[in-house]
Amino acid sequence: MYSVTSLKAELNERGWRLTPQRETILQVFQNLPEGQHLSAEDLHNLLLEDGEAISLSTIYRNLKLMARMGILRELELAEGHKHYEINQPAPYHHHHLICVRCNKTIEFKNDTILKTGAKTAQKEGYHLLDCQLIIHAICPTCQRSLLPM
Amino acid sequence: MYSVTSLKAELNERGWRLTPQRETILQVFQNLPEGQHLSAEDLHNLLLEDGEAISLSTIYRNLKLMARMGILRELELAEGHKHYEINQPAPYHHHHLICVRCNKTIEFKNDTILKTGAKTAQKEGYHLLDCQLIIHAICPTCQRSLLPM
DNA sequence: AGGATAGATGAGAATCTATTGCAACTTGGG
DNA sequence: CCCAAGTTGCAATAGATTCTCATCTATCCT
Numbered sequence: 287m288y289s290v291t292s293l294k295a296e297l298n299e300r301g302w303r304l305t306p307q308r309e310t311i312l313q314v315f316q317n318l319p320e321g322q323h324l325s326a327e328d329l330h331n332l333l334l335e336d337g338e339a340i341s342l343s344t345i346y347r348n349l350k351l352m353a354r355m356g357i358l359r360e361l362e363l364a365e366g367h368k369h370y371e372i373n374q375p376a377p378y379h380h381h382h383l384i385c386v387r388c389n390k391t392i393e394f395k396n397d398t399i400l401k402t403g404a405k406t407a408q409k410e411g412y413h414l415l416d417c418q419l420i421i422h423a424i425c426p427t428c429q430r431s432l433l434p435m
Numbered sequence: 436m437y438s439v440t441s442l443k444a445e446l447n448e449r450g451w452r453l454t455p456q457r458e459t460i461l462q463v464f465q466n467l468p469e470g471q472h473l474s475a476e477d478l479h480n481l482l483l484e485d486g487e488a489i490s491l492s493t494i495y496r497n498l499k500l501m502a503r504m505g506i507l508r509e510l511e512l513a514e515g516h517k518h519y520e521i522n523q524p525a526p527y528h529h530h531h532l533i534c535v536r537c538n539k540t541i542e543f544k545n546d547t548i549l550k551t552g553a554k555t556a557q558k559e560g561y562h563l564l565d566c567q568l569i570i571h572a573i574c575p576t577c578q579r580s581l582l583p584m
Numbered sequence: 585a586g587g588a589t590a591g592a593t594g595a596g597a598a599t600c601t602a603t604t605g606c607a608a609c610t611t612g613g614g
Numbered sequence: 615c616c617c618a619a620g621t622t623g624c625a626a627t628a629g630a631t632t633c634t635c636a637t638c639t640a641t642c643c644t
Contacts, residue, residue, distance in 0.1 A: 343604085346601090350602095366600085
């Protein structure tokens with residue numbers, strides 16, 4: 287698992303610093319049950335409850351930073367704000383099937399997709415950070431419902 | 436190509452209406468060169484220039500509606516706001532490779548992904564609307580640059 | 585064709601997510 | 615141990631999207 291030591295090394299390499307806030311954020315995501323993801327607000331509240339408050343701006347800044355470093359994945363699910371989760375390699379790597387009506391989201395795994403993503407990035411000379419298949423669909427329940435969208 | 440007649444039929448079926456605004460929006464997207472996509476603002480301005488102004492609220496409402504009907508694809512690229520494009524089947528269906536630093540975006544095609552998406556949705560009993568692979572990466576130019584993120 | 589009705593539009597206000605400016609504080613390097 | 619550059623927190627701000635509501639109109643019914 288990605289360690290605080292690697293985080294520090296990677297930050298320092300670029301002239302940046304390991305702060306207690308960054309360390310805390312990394313640890314929260316590492317301890318999150320598989321398949322869970324947090325929004326900036328979620329993380330903020332969670333830390334408040336734990337008595338380890340970090341300002342919302344710092345949270346936004348670092349979520350973005352860690353996503354750009356490839357440590358976190360930035361997910362655009364259906365709620366209208368971004369969610370983040372730890373970026374895991376092959377056996378844990380997964381994708382999302384989202385119902386556009388009720389927002390129910392199912393995770394699924396598929397190793398081929400990650401391979402496709404890696405190949406495509408490489409072909410164009412890009413350095414891969416994350417790849418995610420997003421499927422927008424209507425779940426069985428919503429298909430049966432007569433309610434408007 | 437998806438016709439105004441089908442749009443009307445599909446709307447009426449659900450108790451909704453074909454309005455001149457909806458017709459106009461559909462036509463704009465149908466006439467868009469392949470690979471182009473518009474934000475709500477883009478569409479609004481484009482129509483203003485053409486002297487066919489539609490209010491921004493109506494544009495937002497209908498972009499969302501048409502995406503939920505599966506007529507448009509909602510793309511979350513790197514600019515911080517959504518983009519829309521016509522939702523095309525197999526030979527035109529494509530995905531996006533995005534540089535998280537400079538936002539440069541490359542389109543690429545891959546029929547396997549669409550098949551995977553369809554299969555996954557079907558397996559869960561979901562009705563597929565759209566599926567898109569999003570690759571976040573760093574482009575060659577940004578890899579060479581020493582600038583911060 | 586004419587009327588009724590539920591749905592749609594437009595304009596602007598309101599909401600919400602995310603970013604930014606700045607002063608004070610810290611980290612990492614020398 | 616000290617300094618320069620990076621970070622943080624707070625408040626203000628920006629930007630995208632949604633909402634409210636009065637007015638209008640596409641459809642359906644007769």
